[in-house]
Amino acid sequence: MGIPSYVMPEYRQNPLTKEWVILSCERQARPSEFLDQPARRESSACPFCWGNEHETPAEIARYCDANDKGSWSVRVVPNKYPAVSLNASSRERQPACNDECLFRTAPALGEHEVIIESPRHVVSLTDLTLSETEYLFLAYRDRIAAHRAAGQAQYVQIFKNVGSLAGASIEHSHSQLMALEQLPQDLEREVAIADGYYRRNGRSLMNSVLQAELEAGTRVVAESANFAAFCPFASRFPYEICLAAKTAGGHFEELQAGELGELAAIVREIIGRIESMLGPIAYNYYLRPAPFDIDSSDQYDWHIEIFPRLVKVAGFEWSTGVFINTVSPEVAAKALRSLPDQRGN
Amino acid sequence: MGIPSYVMPEYRQNPLTKEWVILSCERQARPSEFLDQPARRESSACPFCWGNEHETPAEIARYCDANDKGSWSVRVVPNKYPAVSLNASSRERQPACNDECLFRTAPALGEHEVIIESPRHVVSLTDLTLSETEYLFLAYRDRIAAHRAAGQAQYVQIFKNVGSLAGASIEHSHSQLMALEQLPQDLEREVAIADGYYRRNGRSLMNSVLQAELEAGTRVVAESANFAAFCPFASRFPYEICLAAKTAGGHFEELQAGELGELAAIVREIIGRIESMLGPIAYNYYLRPAPFDIDSSDQYDWHIEIFPRLVKVAGFEWSTGVFINTVSPEVAAKALRSLPDQRGN
Numbered sequence: 145m146g147i148p149s150y151v152m153p154e155y156r157q158n159p160l161t162k163e164w165v166i167l168s169c170e171r172q173a174r175p176s177e178f179l180d181q182p183a184r185r186e187s188s189a190c191p192f193c194w195g196n197e198h199e200t201p202a203e204i205a206r207y208c209d210a211n212d213k214g215s216w217s218v219r220v221v222p223n224k225y226p227a228v229s230l231n232a233s234s235r236e237r238q239p240a241c242n243d244e245c246l247f248r249t250a251p252a253l254g255e256h257e258v259i260i261e262s263p264r265h266v267v268s269l270t271d272l273t274l275s276e277t278e279y280l281f282l283a284y285r286d287r288i289a290a291h292r293a294a295g296q297a298q299y300v301q302i303f304k305n306v307g308s309l310a311g312a313s314i315e316h317s318h319s320q321l322m323a324l325e326q327l328p329q330d331l332e333r334e335v336a337i338a339d340g341y342y343r344r345n346g347r348s349l350m351n352s353v354l355q356a357e358l359e360a361g362t363r364v365v366a367e368s369a370n371f372a373a374f375c376p377f378a379s380r381f382p383y384e385i386c387l388a389a390k391t392a393g394g395h396f397e398e399l400q401a402g403e404l405g406e407l408a409a410i411v412r413e414i415i416g417r418i419e420s421m422l423g424p425i426a427y428n429y430y431l432r433p434a435p436f437d438i439d440s441s442d443q444y445d446w447h448i449e450i451f452p453r454l455v456k457v458a459g460f461e462w463s464t465g466v467f468i469n470t471v472s473p474e475v476a477a478k479a480l481r482s483l484p485d486q487r488g489n
Numbered sequence: 490m491g492i493p494s495y496v497m498p499e500y501r502q503n504p505l506t507k508e509w510v511i512l513s514c515e516r517q518a519r520p521s522e523f524l525d526q527p528a529r530r531e532s533s534a535c536p537f538c539w540g541n542e543h544e545t546p547a548e549i550a551r552y553c554d555a556n557d558k559g560s561w562s563v564r565v566v567p568n569k570y571p572a573v574s575l576n577a578s579s580r581e582r583q584p585a586c587n588d589e590c591l592f593r594t595a596p597a598l599g600e601h602e603v604i605i606e607s608p609r610h611v612v613s614l615t616d617l618t619l620s621e622t623e624y625l626f627l628a629y630r631d632r633i634a635a636h637r638a639a640g641q642a643q644y645v646q647i648f649k650n651v652g653s654l655a656g657a658s659i660e661h662s663h664s665q666l667m668a669l670e671q672l673p674q675d676l677e678r679e680v681a682i683a684d685g686y687y688r689r690n691g692r693s694l695m696n697s698v699l700q701a702e703l704e705a706g707t708r709v710v711a712e713s714a715n716f717a718a719f720c721p722f723a724s725r726f727p728y729e730i731c732l733a734a735k736t737a738g739g740h741f742e743e744l745q746a747g748e749l750g751e752l753a754a755i756v757r758e759i760i761g762r763i764e765s766m767l768g769p770i771a772y773n774y775y776l777r778p779a780p781f782d783i784d785s786s787d788q789y790d791w792h793i794e795i796f797p798r799l800v801k802v803a804g805f806e807w808s809t810g811v812f813i814n815t816v817s818p819e820v821a822a823k824a825l826r827s828l829p830d831q832r833g834n
Binding site: 155156157158159160161162163164165166167168169227244246247301303304305308309310311312320322324328329330331333334337338341344345349350352353356376377378379380428429430432449451455456457458459460461462463464465466467468469470471472475 | 500501502503504505506507508509510511512513514572589591592646648649650653654655656657665667669673674675676678679682683686689690694695697698701721722723724725773774775777794796800801802803804805806807808809810811812813814815816817820
């Protein structure tokens with residue numbers, strides 16, 4: 145077996161764990177602003193700043209205030225260093241391989257987009273204006289809906305890395321979106337668990353958890369008319385937060401502008417509380433919409449996970465999959481809940 | 490539901506993923522030498538250095554040269570801040586909870602030990618003498634055998650964190666051991682996969698992979714009489730390495746002193762190659778012995794995973810479980826293979 149030449153990104157399956165990885169050697173070319181500390185970069189050199197729009201690939205979408213057509217608040221562009229690819233020729237390269245195959249591959253098909261959250265060189269979601277945050281969540285919804293309508297992807301993963309320790313390679317506040325033609329393994333597992341629960345109990349698992357958390361109260365962090373956020377009972381990380389809709393069965397991509405504004409405000413509020421308590425810290429969040437082939441949305445409710453990167457993942461976690469958490473979610477929620485309101489501008 | 494008081498560490502199960510975490514609030518008291526950079530600490534202040542033996546709990550085992558009885562090369566002590574506990578009273582606290590339970594707990598029963606690898610204040614495995622490295626692997630074997638004989642644990646996980654980015658909280662070179670009464674979820678999955686493969690093919694999965702890698706050759710990094718190391722086909726990380734025995738079916742805890750010496754030398758050699766190429770870098774390794782209830786050792790072969798911490802885990806990996814790797818294992822293995830021999834003293 146010679147060394148294959150990697151023109152396109154590919155999935156490879158670990159035969160010992162059945163888990164897939166993406167091998168994407170082109171991404172090595174991408175710039176990394178960070179060594180161990182995030183370096184503040186001059187706005188003139190930042191490809192995401194106002195005035196440098198020519199440094200990104202052609203825009204997919206743009207959001208701007210109705211009264212300021214020449215400007216923009218949020219832009220969506222293709223990722224210049226995509227981890228997945230739409231190249232059709234890779235669809236044919238797949239060698240025949242059964243379940244016993246020790247070297248199983250699949251083309252890593254999909255689209256990788258970047259959502260630039262502000263024309264200003266800001267770092268965290270809390271640096272955005274409330275209006276920019278609302279456009280951001282509108283962009284999330286519209287892009288998921290567009291990929292759903294296009295009919296190629298099975299699933300869209302949206303995520304955000306803030307700070308070097310959270311894996312950010314560009315400082316300017318942005319989110320990423322991956323529209324994937326293969327359902328990722330964690331989603332496959334979660335969907336099977338949620339589906340089993342739904343068939344046995346006739347209720348959405350995510351919504352059952354949310355209702356139980358609202359009833360218990362001890363782990364609730366914030367609440368608005370339609371959404372609630374809590375520190376999960378089995379939090380992997382200190383100050384981990386899960387946010388979901390109070391009503392079961394709604395697809396994220398069907399949320400209305402008013403609801404998205406409410407959601408943007410509560411996410412910003414929660415991150416504000418985390419930063420108010422822990423300082424300007426690295427964090428990740430991700431949005432898990434339902435996979436597109438789920439008809440009854442009661443089977444899998446979308447949710448958002450937010451977690452500051454306070455601790456390093458060490459050998460025990462890597463070897464067992466079991467995370468050791470030293471801050472109980474009850475203590476974390478109480479501390480976050482008791483902070484003053486962080487909403488502003 | 491009030492805030493429970495955590496006298497003992499406990500397992501909690503995430504109802505959405507069925508994954509267990511360990512909540513161990515006592516560990517918050519443990520010292521962290523590191524902020525973002527590992528700080529070189531004076532030997533006189535280090536609890537693992539020669540002369541400071543009184544700063545650790547009472548010794549479980551000690552290894553020293555036959556001709557120098559007053560000294561020691563490797564010491565095994567209980568972890569002062571254990572993430573699991575042997576407290577018998579917690580066995581009774583377990584509330585009844587079925588599969589539909591949204592707040593499922595279990596006592597985190599087990600033992601947590603530290604293996605101090607040298608009396609000198611050194612940092613990496615490659616700073617050890619070959620003799621210290623051999624004692625270390627002897628200690629691994631003896632402690633696994635002791636926990637197997639004691640009959641309480643289902644599984645023993647051994648791991649090593651070097652450097653702040655790899656989650657080390659004490660700089661002085663050491664390994665950790667957790668003897669667990671509950672099989673961790675990653676092992677449960679791997680054992681099921683290996684067992685299915687064995688029943689269908691009559692061969693050990695790990696050994697089939699190793700033989701296929703030796704035949705392919707392109708991902709092999711190093712080889713000795715009884716062991717071989719390769720960059721896995723589906724590596725999650727750049728320069729990830731898997732090491733296993735060439736002969737299937739041997740339990741790690743049954744290895745003889747000569748084989749352990751050979752194993753110690755090849756592991757030290759591999760880490761030397763990684764450091765020679767990448768500099769003094771943070772890394773983790775872990776040893777996965779077979780769970781104790783596996784009789785036919787063909788069903789699950791022990792192996793070691795080594796990986797430098799070059800990249801940060803970001804939002805995509807956390808949300809999907811799919812790792813994006815930008816260095817192909819063929820390129821990594823070729824680079825590591827072509828380095829000069831690193832064996833010394």
